[in-house]
Amino acid sequence: SLHDTLAVGDHDFCKFSIIPSVVLNVDIPSTIEGSWYRGDVYIGLKDAIFEPSSPIRHATELYKCLIPRMENRHILLVYSDGGPDHRLTYLSVQLSLIALFINLNLDILIAGRTAPSHSWANPVEKIMSITNLGIQCIGIMRERMG
Numbered sequence: 770s771l772h773d774t775l776a777v778g779d780h781d782f783c784k785f786s787i788i789p790s791v792v793l794n795v796d797i798p799s800t801i802e803g804s805w806y807r808g809d810v811y812i813g814l815k816d817a818i819f820e821p822s823s824p825i826r827h828a829t830e831l832y833k834c835l836i837p838r839m840e841n842r843h844i845l846l847v848y849s850d851g852g853p854d855h856r857l858t859y860l861s862v863q864l865s866l867i868a869l870f871i872n873l874n875l876d877i878l879i880a881g882r883t884a885p886s887h888s889w890a891n892p893v894e895k896i897m898s899i900t901n902l903g904i905q906c907i908g909i910m911r912e913r914m915g
Contacts, residue, residue, distance in 0.1 A: 787817070788820075789904060790814075790815065791813075791893050791900060792812075792813075792831060792834045793809075793810055793892055793893045794809040794810075805892060809838075811834045813830055814904065822854050823854060824854050824865040825864075826854075827854055828866065832872055832873065835873065836873070843875055844875065844879075846881070847866070847878070847880045848892075849880075850888045850891055856882070
């Protein structure tokens with residue numbers, strides 16, 4: 770706010786964390802020489818305290834990013850890291866993917882994840898590393914509680 774003092778917590782005393790979520794809507798190349806690193810990037814920033822990460826939150830964010838591009842498309846490939854909110858063996862992740870499948874009216878949903886300790890192979894991780902540099906040393910201003 771323009772006329773308010775920006776007061777943030779001491780970094781040694783409180784936990785103030787911003788968590789980025791990155792979605793890369795890949796423009797599928799028409800030839801084998803094309804790049805899989807082209808497309809639209811969506812970055813969402815969440816407060817770790819008041820907006821905890823969860824599989825259904827990720828599915829909802831993904832839905833909002835995909836809905837403008839899904840006309841006449843009935844196949845979706847979701848590729849993510851192996852974090853706890855994306856681990857395909859967890860029931861909560863499976864249910865969120867089923868909800869995404871139903872809400873997007875898909876015929877096929879393919880979900881994959883990188884092998885453990887190989888997130889470098891995930892195209893979004895290249896974007897995530899740049900994003901993490903950009904959000905370092907940011908203070909979060911909150912309304913007074915109580």
